[in-house]
Amino acid sequence: MILTCLTGSASAEAALHVELVEVVSTPLTLDVALTGTINAMDSVEIGFRLGGRVSDVLVQEGDTVAKGQILARTDSLQQEQALRVAQASVASATAAWEEANQARLRAQAMLERGVGTRASLDAANQGFSATAGRLTQARTALGRAERALIDTVIRAPSDAIVTLRMAEPGQIVGAAQSVLELASITGREAVFRTPDTPLLRDAIGAYVTLSGIDLPDLKMTAHVSEIAPIVDPGTGSVSVRATIDNPPTNISLLGTAVRGAIHYPAGMGIAVPWTALTTVGNSPAVWIVSDDNRVTIAPVTIERFDKEKVILGRGLSPGQIVVGKGSHLLYPGRTVRNAEMTRGQE
Numbered sequence: 324m325i326l327t328c329l330t331g332s333a334s335a336e337a338a339l340h341v342e343l344v345e346v347v348s349t350p351l352t353l354d355v356a357l358t359g360t361i362n363a364m365d366s367v368e369i370g371f372r373l374g375g376r377v378s379d380v381l382v383q384e385g386d387t388v389a390k391g392q393i394l395a396r397t398d399s400l401q402q403e404q405a406l407r408v409a410q411a412s413v414a415s416a417t418a419a420w421e422e423a424n425q426a427r428l429r430a431q432a433m434l435e436r437g438v439g440t441r442a443s444l445d446a447a448n449q450g451f452s453a454t455a456g457r458l459t460q461a462r463t464a465l466g467r468a469e470r471a472l473i474d475t476v477i478r479a480p481s482d483a484i485v486t487l488r489m490a491e492p493g494q495i496v497g498a499a500q501s502v503l504e505l506a507s508i509t510g511r512e513a514v515f516r517t518p519d520t521p522l523l524r525d526a527i528g529a530y531v532t533l534s535g536i537d538l539p540d541l542k543m544t545a546h547v548s549e550i551a552p553i554v555d556p557g558t559g560s561v562s563v564r565a566t567i568d569n570p571p572t573n574i575s576l577l578g579t580a581v582r583g584a585i586h587y588p589a590g591m592g593i594a595v596p597w598t599a600l601t602t603v604g605n606s607p608a609v610w611i612v613s614d615d616n617r618v619t620i621a622p623v624t625i626e627r628f629d630k631e632k633v634i635l636g637r638g639l640s641p642g643q644i645v646v647g648k649g650s651h652l653l654y655p656g657r658t659v660r661n662a663e664m665t666r667g668q669e
């Protein structure tokens with residue numbers, strides 16, 4: 324705050340006209356400028372459950388796909404043959420089970436009429452149990468064969484956009500090897516990389532303004548949703564993710580380069596104009612105005628530099644008066660007068 328009045332014993336003719344600033348404690352806001360790209364909030368890499376030779380890849384990078392759409396296939400000849408063998412085994416086991424069941428029923432009826440023996444019934448029951456077990460095994464094998472045939476086809480798990488194609492027809496892929504990468508249709512976030520600072524840890528939830536680098540008309544807002552807890556040893560930076568509030572739906576944003584400005588509170592502090600800063604020896608300092616309008620130099624510590632301001636750590640207290648513009652003309656004991664007051668008198 325610029326003072327409009329300051330009295331003192333020094334005469335106006337002898338006093339140097341300078342800008343006088345009252346020291347106040349104010350909330351500080353940290354603005355961080357970053358560049359990054361827009362990614363999908365949800366993405367997945369998909370592949371075949373079983374390995375094999377890729378016969379078809381039916382989509383390209385950038386394609387939009389619908390849930391259940393066929394995306395790729397492997398050669399299914401072996402699985403089809405295994406399925407036919409399993410179906411034949413089930414048919415054979417079913418016939419054996421039906422025959423054993425009839426034999427069991429006949430043995431039961433003969434025993435009830437008194438013309439059969441308990442031993443014959445027990446043998447029929449054992450045969451029936453054995454065929455029932457073989458039928459269960461055959462049906463299980465059939466289920467596996469059907470599942471294996473289904474697994475020769477990759478279908479889209481949901482509506483998505485193909486962001487990466489990692490296999491081509493004729494290529495041999497292993498079980499669970501990634502073939503395609505899909506990104507969700509909705510949900511976009513800006514991802515930045517920045518040097519790690521202690522103040523950055525307070526940025527969760529902070530407001531972010533975004534603008535396109537290649538699309539200058541693209542303007543969006545976001546909020547910081549995640550800050551990586553570990554510094555990437557390769558780059559020496561941390562990743563910052565910001566969820567975009569209302570991404571436009573008429574254009575594809577994936578991979579778009581953006582500039583981001585993060586604004587978040589940085590506690591309370593003392594900010595003075597950069598014009599107030601001087602030095603004493605090799606240390607930063609400011610000129611403090613006493614009650615008699617004379618100045619004395621006071622060392623200070625600088626926390627950081629902001630737009631047209633210097634954020635100070637120690638050396639000043641709220642309520643003190645310091646010199647802004649004109650501080651480079653001072654020496655200890657110099658009498659000063661508020662230039663703003665002088666212009667008012669003129």
